[in-house]
Amino acid sequence: MTNTTPAVENILEVRDIHTFIGxxxxxxxxxxxxxxxxxxxxxxxxxxxxxxxxKSIMGITPPSQGSITFEGVPLVGKxxxxxxxxxxxxxxxxxxIFKNLTVLENLQLSQRTGNDLARKEELIFELFxxxxxxxxxxxxxxxxxxxxxxxxxxxxxxxxxxLLIDEPSEGLAPVIIEQLMSAISRLSGQASVLLVxxxxxxxxxxxxxxxxxxxxxxxxxxxxxxxxxxxxxxxxYLGVA
Amino acid sequence: MKSQHYxxxxxxxxxIGLLIVAYFSSNGNMGTFGITIMSGLFQGMLLFxxxxxxxxxxxxxxxxxxxxxxxxxxxxxVAYDLQHPGGAMSLTEIIPDPNLRxxxxxxxxxLIGGLLGVILERGLLRPLYARPIFQLVLTFGVSLVFLEVxxxxxxxxxxSWTEVFGVRExxxxxxxxxxxxxxxFVIGIGAxxxxxxxxxxxxxxxxxxxxxxxxxxxxxxxxGINVRAVFTLVFTLGCAVAALGGAIAAPFLGASPTIGxxxxxxxxxxxxxxxxxxxxxxxxxxxxxxxxxxxxQSAAIGTDFxxxxxxTPMLLLIVILLIRPSGLFGGTTRSS
Amino acid sequence: MAEQRSIIDSSARPSxxxxxxxxxxxxxxxxxxxxxxxxxxxxxxxxxPYGVPRGDRMIMRGESVRWQSVLIEVYILAILTMSxxxxxxxxxxxxxxxxxxxxxxxxxxxxxxxxxxxxxxLGVGVGLLVGxxxxxxxxxxxxxxxxxxxxxxxxxxFTIFTLAIAEMxxxxxxxxxxxxxxxxxxxxxxxxxxxxxxxxLNFYYIALILFVFTFxxxxxxxxxxxxxxxxxxxxxxxxxxxIGYNTLRYKLISITIAGMLAAVAGMLQILLNKKVGPEILxxxxxxxxxxxxxxxxxxxxxxxxxxxxGLHLLDVFLRDSTIIVFGSVVEISxxxxxxxxxxxxxxxxxxxxxxxxxxxxxxARRQTAxxxxxxxxxxxxxxxxx
Numbered sequence: 001m002t003n004t005t006p007a008v009e010n011i012l013e014v015r016d017i018h019t020f021i022g023x024x025x026x027x028x029x030x031x032x033x034x035x036x037x038x039x040x041x042x043x044x045x046x047x048x049x050x051x052x053x054x055k056s057i058m059g060i061t062p063p064s065q066g067s068i069t070f071e072g073v074p075l076v077g078k079x080x081x082x083x084x085x086x087x088x089x090x091x092x093x094x095x096x097i098f099k100n101l102t103v104l105e106n107l108q109l110s111q112r113t114g115n116d117l118a119r120k121e122e123l124i125f126e127l128f129x130x131x132x133x134x135x136x137x138x139x140x141x142x143x144x145x146x147x148x149x150x151x152x153x154x155x156x157x158x159x160x161x162x163l164l165i166d167e168p169s170e171g172l173a174p175v176i177i178e179q180l181m182s183a184i185s186r187l188s189g190q191a192s193v194l195l196v197x198x199x200x201x202x203x204x205x206x207x208x209x210x211x212x213x214x215x216x217x218x219x220x221x222x223x224x225x226x227x228x229x230x231x232x233x234x235x236x237y238l239g240v241a
Numbered sequence: 242m243k244s245q246h247y248x249x250x251x252x253x254x255x256x257i258g259l260l261i262v263a264y265f266s267s268n269g270n271m272g273t274f275g276i277t278i279m280s281g282l283f284q285g286m287l288l289f290x291x292x293x294x295x296x297x298x299x300x301x302x303x304x305x306x307x308x309x310x311x312x313x314x315x316x317x318x319v320a321y322d323l324q325h326p327g328g329a330m331s332l333t334e335i336i337p338d339p340n341l342r343x344x345x346x347x348x349x350x351x352l353i354g355g356l357l358g359v360i361l362e363r364g365l366l367r368p369l370y371a372r373p374i375f376q377l378v379l380t381f382g383v384s385l386v387f388l389e390v391x392x393x394x395x396x397x398x399x400x401s402w403t404e405v406f407g408v409r410e411x412x413x414x415x416x417x418x419x420x421x422x423x424x425x426f427v428i429g430i431g432a433x434x435x436x437x438x439x440x441x442x443x444x445x446x447x448x449x450x451x452x453x454x455x456x457x458x459x460x461x462x463x464x465g466i467n468v469r470a471v472f473t474l475v476f477t478l479g480c481a482v483a484a485l486g487g488a489i490a491a492p493f494l495g496a497s498p499t500i501g502x503x504x505x506x507x508x509x510x511x512x513x514x515x516x517x518x519x520x521x522x523x524x525x526x527x528x529x530x531x532x533x534x535x536x537x538q539s540a541a542i543g544t545d546f547x548x549x550x551x552x553t554p555m556l557l558l559i560v561i562l563l564i565r566p567s568g569l570f571g572g573t574t575r576s577s
Numbered sequence: 578m579a580e581q582r583s584i585i586d587s588s589a590r591p592s593x594x595x596x597x598x599x600x601x602x603x604x605x606x607x608x609x610x611x612x613x614x615x616x617x618x619x620x621x622x623x624x625x626p627y628g629v630p631r632g633d634r635m636i637m638r639g640e641s642v643r644w645q646s647v648l649i650e651v652y653i654l655a656i657l658t659m660s661x662x663x664x665x666x667x668x669x670x671x672x673x674x675x676x677x678x679x680x681x682x683x684x685x686x687x688x689x690x691x692x693x694x695x696x697x698x699l700g701v702g703v704g705l706l707v708g709x710x711x712x713x714x715x716x717x718x719x720x721x722x723x724x725x726x727x728x729x730x731x732x733x734x735f736t737i738f739t740l741a742i743a744e745m746x747x748x749x750x751x752x753x754x755x756x757x758x759x760x761x762x763x764x765x766x767x768x769x770x771x772x773x774x775x776x777x778l779n780f781y782y783i784a785l786i787l788f789v790f791t792f793x794x795x796x797x798x799x800x801x802x803x804x805x806x807x808x809x810x811x812x813x814x815x816x817x818x819x820i821g822y823n824t825l826r827y828k829l830i831s832i833t834i835a836g837m838l839a840a841v842a843g844m845l846q847i848l849l850n851k852k853v854g855p856e857i858l859x860x861x862x863x864x865x866x867x868x869x870x871x872x873x874x875x876x877x878x879x880x881x882x883x884x885x886x887g888l889h890l891l892d893v894f895l896r897d898s899t900i901i902v903f904g905s906v907v908e909i910s911x912x913x914x915x916x917x918x919x920x921x922x923x924x925x926x927x928x929x930x931x932x933x934x935x936x937x938x939x940x941a942r943r944q945t946a947x948x949x950x951x952x953x954x955x956x957x958x959x960x961x962x963x
Contacts, residue, residue, distance in 0.1 A: 060459065081464075084464060084465035100456055105453075108446070109449055112465055154464070368926055375925050379925050382868075383918075386921075386922065393912060506741060509740075510741075513737065555741040562727055562730070562738055
């Protein structure tokens with residue numbers, strides 16, 4: 001028998017979903033399990049279906065088949081705002097912060113009760129100290145890295161228990177990426193994280209579990225510390241390591 | 242942002258240009274000049290009431306609501322009918338005092354406009370969210386149906402306002418000319434709304450939601466906000482405000498089946514000039530287009546160009562689309 | 578040996594002509610019926626398709642003649658609607674100003690005949706020819722210009738632009754002294770062979786020929802590589818561009834052709850009525866093709882024809898009928914536009930693919946279902962295409 005680890009319940013269970021965008025069959029049976037408190041990463045080449053998986057969970061591109069449960073509650077068929085209100089925070093690719101709103105307004109927008117921001121203020125400014133001095137500036141004036149921090153901070157304002165983060169390191173300088181990575185690993189105490197990350201170095205340092213998405217299916221899943229030793233697997237599914 | 246500076250210079254230049262033309266066409270007579278300006282502001286405020294809904298609805302929901310002009314026209318007819326005896330729904334028996342009757346008529350017109358707005362959005366537009374081409378075509382179709390229903394109920398004969406009531410009849414004297422207090426009243430309501438809506442957008446939570454939604458309504462929904470309910474609210478308010486415009490315009494413009502299209506095209510010119518989805522652009526654009534029409538009217542008196550005032554908004558539209566389609570404060574206009 | 582081979586070859590493969598006939602038997606049948614129509618009606622109602630003789634002229638009296646007019650109106654409407662379908666249905670571009678091509682075509686022909694030719698003694702024939710060519714070219718050019726200015730922008734700007742320009746034309750021609758402003762002017766002297774008040778049968782066949790020509794022409798274009806690009810643009814313009822197509826050029830081609838065809842329709846209209854007035858620039862001639870394209874079926878060939886024929890015939894049949902609304906008698910003709918608008922809204926929401934489109938999809942669905950049943954699987958009635 002291998003080492004027994006106490007069974008951890010999964011906060012998110014995606015079972016065999018099929019998602020169509022228009023007439024294209026993007027996801028052909030994807031399964032993802034995110035244990036509570038973990039950082040799980042979706043790996044795979046461009047166009048494999050990682051972003052679509054996140055969007056399917058969120059309800060933006062709903063699956064036509066399969067099931068998705070969050071804390072035991074089914075998500076398929078619910079509108080994105082309902083999914084969000086259940087405690088899921090979405091940080092899409094390219095940040096999606098509101099450029100014409102100030103940093104403060106961006107944060108205020110994501111509150112679900114009146115005092116969310118007041119309660120979380122300390123945590124947010126601890127993780128992202130830059131945001132404090134930028135608080136009155138319009139989002140469009142922030143650098144790429146600052147916008148990314150704002151996007152993640154925004155997802156922390158309400159009491160989200162699961163964060164879906166899509167390619168946070170994309171287009172950012174290495175120094176900024178380091179800051180982001182430390183922030184993300186610290187916030188995994190607050191919430192479970194399902195990450196999409198193209199940059200394998202970042203992914204391998206942050207995540208404890210991985211799921212490989214390849215051509216619309218999810219052939220391999222497991223522990224990150226096993227994957228980093230498996231050069232053949234990395235090369236096969238992720239192209240150049 | 243250089244582009245903003247360019248816009249502000251352009252606005253100042255254009256307004257000065259209009260004022261100059263107005264001055265010369267009134268032959269230096271300050272009284273006539275004043276009338277032209279006030280008439281322009283009057284028209285501009287009415288336009289704002291129609292264009293603000295058009296602009297915000299377009300920015301937020303990506304729908305060009307062709308029925309916006311119809312709601313204006315509806316407001317005019319309802320207010321007219323309520324105020325005058327003998328119509329389909331006259332209030333003359335219930336409220337004998339015309340001074341009291343008018344505000345009530347306006348309020349009822351606004352409520353009816355709002356009700357029909359909710360019905361339109363929830364009943365007809367919501368099923369079409371996934372098919373934007375059809376939404377455009379649908380609002381066009383709805384505007385036709387509105388027109389036909391109005392012609393059916395009230396015939397095609399234009400109605401002139403005959404009921405006398407206090408505010409409408411008062412005048413004040415300036416530069417030897419009599420100015421109508423009522424125009425001032427309408428300008429005041431328009432200005433109050435401009436400021437009020439601006440405050441709403443900047444200071445309230447729903448305002449933040451709307452401004453964010455104009456940028457990216459999908460992300461707003463992903464943050465846990467029921468964006469579709471906001472769509473319905475904004476659409477309804479847009480229609481109600483347009484109806485308000487028609488109702489308060491009626492004592493001066495009367496009610497006729499053509500005012501819907503007229504105001505719609507003018508409002509479209511305003512929204513394109515100001516920049517689709519830009520609130521400041523709509524406010525400024527309304528004043529500019531209103532002034533331009535009024536100046537064209539005074540310049541065209543006695544000349545051979547009697548058609549000029551009617552086609553001024555279209556000329557403006559064409560010129561803007563040729564030079565700077567994003568308008569004064571707008572965003573991207575490229576097709577991809 | 579060579580002879581044997583050739584005998585075997587030619588009997589194994591039917592000639593191209595026979596294949597074409599077999600594929601299009603329905604259309605050929607319809608055309609034959611339409612050709613025979615005036616005589617069929619004439620026989621059924623005992624009236625002459627040539628009209629009634631009075632002195633040395635023919636007067637247009639009688640059921641057959643009357644029904645010829647109805648069908649001519651259908652042909653004109655169908656040409657206009659098919660031209661609209663080319664831009665709206667096949668290329669995915671919405672124009673709210675199609676009336677400008679229709680009306681401008683009519684005005685140019687009218688002006689050429691009445692003012693240029695007759696006033697200068699050049700003869701009506703010259704006027705007609707010049708007017709025809711000038712009208713088609715000018716309207717094509719107009720389409721090109723309008724498209725060039727506004728098709729590079731987001732779709733809604735093009736729609737607004739066409740609406741504004743058409744409205745401007747309407748207002749301008751309503752006030753232009755030269756053309757008698759609102760009252761318009763009449764075509765006083767048409768050659769006998771063309772004049773529908775003297776020889777409606779000829780006019781009927783001319784209209785029919787143009788109708789069939791338009792149908793075939795559009796079908797040819799849409800089924801050509803150019804047409805394939807049109808459809809690609811309609812489906813997803815971004816993708817078409819990324820493949821490398823200059824989508825602006827194709828949209829311009831589409832609108833230019835549509836403009837020219839609409840101009841021809843407008844010319845037929847003024848010849849039929851022998852009158853030119855600003856109403857031919859009115860919004861009705863934008864709304865009608867739009868409605869009929871949608872009701873008939875966007876992006877289909879038969880759709881616009883069925884839509885225009887169906888609605889116009891319905892209009893003619895119901896014109897004198899009445900219905901009871903809220904206890905009072907209402908003439909259908911007064912609420913016809915209202916009914917049209919309501920039908921339009923219902924179709925847009927419930928049957929967006931129109932009559933022909935919905936029927937085609939229903940048939941396709943049944944085919945895939947029965948295929949699945951035959952293969953022993955439960956039918957997946959969800960179309961993989963939206």
